[in-house]
Ligand SMILES: [Zn+2]
């Protein structure tokens with residue numbers, strides 16, 4: 108799943124891959140092939156726009172240490188910082204899990220156009236780029252999970268690469284618009300995807316307006332970076348550590364700890380087994396906060412048609428111990 112503040116600061120590939128003529132090094136007498144086209148030199152502009160977002164991304168991590176300069180001195184200050192941190196973590200986490208993931212990538216329930224835009228906005232507040240970009244890459248993950256073409260597999264690549272490396276590598280590409288064509292009829296979503304930095308900047312301004320620089324560092328910066336790595340753990344940890352209930356074609360696993368801090372996303376083996384379900388915790392004891400919120404919203408008619416795993420699916424491909 109993921110990301111960076113300013114989309115304009117987060118370019119696609121630095122250069123297109125050069126066309127390389129196939130050669131057979133084991134055969135010196137092979138017919139000489141035409142020379143490969145010269146690799147186009149990246150412009151100064153593209154170099155700058157490659158370096159800047161990654162530098163800002165790194166600096167955001169370092170800057171979280173700024174909270175040390177804003178240790179709350181009163182109970183009121185502590186409550187404000189904690190409220191901003193946890194409130195924005197939960198709201199934006201819900202935007203990512205229930206919005207970007209379960210709605211835009213998997214269409215696991217239905218809602219109206221206004222709440223649909225709210226979900227996209229909440230997700231974009233997390234500075235993990237726009238709904239089309241995020242959900243498009245996630246669909247690609249399901250299409251090629253732990254196989255060639257998976258953008259972030261800890262099985263094919265290193266844990267580091269699957270966790271964060273893929274985001275800062277020059278392999279990062281725009282999402283395949285074709286894979287998200289079912290959302291084309293909603294121009295507001297594509298607008299938000301284009302200007303995905305707007306909700307993040309407004310969130311930062313909001314935190315500053317509420318509690319000054321302390322609000323900015325605790326409520327925006329630290330909360331954003333913690334939510335980054337919570338989200339990343341689903342891609343890295345949940346394909347390596349945990350239990351497998353279903354025999355899926357990938358290495359996805361259920362991890363209760365990740366599920367706890369990702370609002371239910373850690374039940375990742377369940378999810379790969381039945382991706383279109385609105386819930387990812389399949390047993391009563393598999394806590395899935397995003398689904399609890401969605402269920403509550405369905406009682407008041409904000410969302411509806413929450414898709415469930417079929418009884419047959421729950422019994423199929425079980426791994427018997
Ligand atoms: Zn996965």
Ligand SMILES: [Zn+2]
Pocket residue numbers: 208212213245249378382
């Ligand atoms: Zn998914």
